[in-house]
Amino acid sequence: MNEAVLAKPTVQQLRWQDMELGMFCHFGINTFCDQEWGDGTDSPELFNPTQLDARQWVRTAKQAGFAYLILTAKHHDGFCLWPTATTDYSVKSSPWKHGQGDVVREVADACREEGIRFGLYLSPWDRHEPCYPDKEAYDDFYAAQLTELLTQYGPLVEVWFDGAGSQGREYDWQRIMGLVKQHQPDAMVFNMGTPTIRWVGNEDGVAPYPCWNTTDSAKLNMYTDETTSWLPETPAWVPAECDVPIRKDRWFWHPNDEHTLRSLDNLIDIYYRSVGHGCTLLLNVAPDDRGLMPEADIKRLIEFMDEIKRRFSNPITRTDGAEGESVLLSLNEETDINHVITMEDIAHGERIRSYVLEAEVQGQWVELVTGSAIGHKKIDRFETVRARQLRLRVTNSVDTALIRSLACYCC
Ligand code: FUL
Numbered sequence: 001m002n003e004a005v006l007a008k009p010t011v012q013q014l015r016w017q018d019m020e021l022g023m024f025c026h027f028g029i030n031t032f033c034d035q036e037w038g039d040g041t042d043s044p045e046l047f048n049p050t051q052l053d054a055r056q057w058v059r060t061a062k063q064a065g066f067a068y069l070i071l072t073a074k075h076h077d078g079f080c081l082w083p084t085a086t087t088d089y090s091v092k093s094s095p096w097k098h099g100q101g102d103v104v105r106e107v108a109d110a111c112r113e114e115g116i117r118f119g120l121y122l123s124p125w126d127r128h129e130p131c132y133p134d135k136e137a138y139d140d141f142y143a144a145q146l147t148e149l150l151t152q153y154g155p156l157v158e159v160w161f162d163g164a165g166s167q168g169r170e171y172d173w174q175r176i177m178g179l180v181k182q183h184q185p186d187a188m189v190f191n192m193g194t195p196t197i198r199w200v201g202n203e204d205g206v207a208p209y210p211c212w213n214t215t216d217s218a219k220l221n222m223y224t225d226e227t228t229s230w231l232p233e234t235p236a237w238v239p240a241e242c243d244v245p246i247r248k249d250r251w252f253w254h255p256n257d258e259h260t261l262r263s264l265d266n267l268i269d270i271y272y273r274s275v276g277h278g279c280t281l282l283l284n285v286a287p288d289d290r291g292l293m294p295e296a297d298i299k300r301l302i303e304f305m306d307e308i309k310r311r312f313s314n315p316i317t318r319t320d321g322a323e324g325e326s327v328l329l330s331l332n333e334e335t336d337i338n339h340v341i342t343m344e345d346i347a348h349g350e351r352i353r354s355y356v357l358e359a360e361v362q363g364q365w366v367e368l369v370t371g372s373a374i375g376h377k378k379i380d381r382f383e384t385v386r387a388r389q390l391r392l393r394v395t396n397s398v399d400t401a402l403i404r405s406l407a408c409y410c411c
Contacts, residue, residue, distance in 0.1 A: 006349035006398060007214045007236035012186050013196055014347060016157070017239055017376045019067035019117070020275050024243060024284035025057060026072045026251040027103065029079040031289050034254050038077030040128030044093035047079070052096070052291025054106035058114045060285065060293045064305040068117035068157045070282065071107050073149055075121075076165050078128025082152075086144050089128050108153040119158035119187070120149050125165030139172040143179060150183035159184065161192035163199075163229075173231055190241060194231045197280075198238045205244025205281060206273035210373030213239045213278070213350055237349075239376070242274035245284040246297055253286040258296045267304040276379030311411040312341065312379075318407035321345075325397075327406050329390040338384040339409040342392060344374040345402035353396040359387035370395075384410065 009017065030038050032046040061069050074080050080090035081103035092099045104120070111118040122145060131137040150156065159180055173193035180189055191199045200207050210217075215230075215238050245251050246267070247260040254260075262270075267283075274281040285301060288294045316337060317329055331337070340357055344350065350373060357368040357380060369380045390408050394401040 006351065008349045009213070009237045009239070009346060010196070010235070012188065013237060013239060016188050016197065017280065017346070019157075020280055020377070021064075021066045022068040022070060022119075022158075022241075022280060022282040023061040023064070023066040024070050024121075024245075024251075024282050025107070025287060026075065026245075026284055027287045028072055028075050028081060028252070029077055030075060030252040031287065036250070036252055038075070038079070038127070040078045040089075040126070042077065042079070044079065044089060044091075045095060047091065047094035048096050049287075049289060049291025052101075052103070052106070052287075054103070054110040055113070057107065057287055057293055058110040058116055060298050060301065061116055062114045064301050065309070066116065066283075068119055069107070069111055070119040070121055070158060070160055071104065072121045072123075073104050074123050074126070074145065076123045076125045076127050076162075078123075078126040080145070082148070084145055084148055086141055086148070087129060104149070104153055112154060117157035118154070119156050119160060120153070121160035121162065122146055122149060123162050123165075124171050124192075125162070125169070127165075135170065139175065142171065143175055146176060146179055147183070150179060156184045156187045158188040158190060158197070160190045161195075163191060177231070192229070194234045195238055196235060197241050200240040200242045200274075200279060203244055205242045205270040205283065207240055207242055207277040207279040209273075209277050210371075211240055211277050211279055211375075212373055213237055213346070213375055240279045241282050242270075242279050243282040243284065244270060245286070246301065247286070251284055251286065253288040253294065255289075258294075261296060261300050264300065264303050264307065267300070268307060271304075271308055272379055272381070275377060278373060278375035278377050311339070312409060315341070315407035315409055318405055319403075320405045322403040322406065323400055325394045325401060327392040327403050329392075329406055329408060331388055331390065331408075334386050334388055336384050336386050336410045337390065337408045338382060339411055340368070340380045340390065340392075341405070341407050341409070342374050342378045342380070343376060343404040343406075345404040346376055348399070348402055350375050351397045351399045352394050352401050353398065354394075356393045356395055357382075358391045358393065359385050360389040360391070361385050361387050365391065
């Protein structure tokens, strides 16, 4: 294989992969009904957050170090968080702000003000809409909803297409993709149609290793054969996004449910197995029925991200932009190390197919770790060694290995 045939990311995909961390916000009629999947019959009267503050959501995301935020504009129950012209089943029919409010607008504005990229989730499966069983009528309905979202809320970083509930159902993906291309050409497309990013295959927030970025390996790395529904124009480079809720199995907020909050250790493990495997982590933190991020979730989230910053903000030493089969990192004096973070320059594809990390300990080179994919990022951890030098040796690559950075840490 050579450079010419190697799959490569687009500029938009590269930018997206660099973000590494996104916050998912599931909010809607379910928030007021203590449920995950509304059947579309809950009254809009129930939607009444008394203190909704989108800035508090976005500030939380920013403080934690997230680069983007994705909001459920419509979940499977069909209730719309924006005053759509397509249905009355929306905020328009709710007591919140006397039917004059628009949650999508408030979150979009807050994201813009705080410098967080904004994305939207629009469930294809709609359990409320009476025309849903009529394929053509619903395709029109869905296209109209999507057009509103793509044209009225500024630049979107990602459009999230959820496959749940749609098994065996065909939507007009050609048309849907056409709308995204027309109105938001830079937005990532999650999972369906001609995706530019793919579901990692589970809702635990963890990627298998290796998790190559290419479509031809996606099947091997996913637990489903989802790729079969992709359109033929799907690009060869389709990086994975790892979505997971901070409260186990709870995408929406539920009362008296703090015990489901994931532990700090669990979240750190998720980080190692998502970002640390070269993927993007999309962590769901759900606003409660006041319309605020719950204090307990914020506390856990900040604890989590503070710990990640503590571990990885200050490398002992680091080198950028190296090339070739061997990269040496001198530590000047004997130093304890137990983590190495390696990034490949993926603009040119995933050239590295296997590598070994070695440390010079008391004059001897000892093997620390062997691996295959590096891709956007690989975090390796190992028993602490007191080393003078660190060496990355690329044992197999399809072209000259390009190392964006190599850094070591002691955490
Ligand atoms: C799933 C949905 O069914 C869940 O409710 C949630 O939205 C999750 C992100 O995707 O497929």
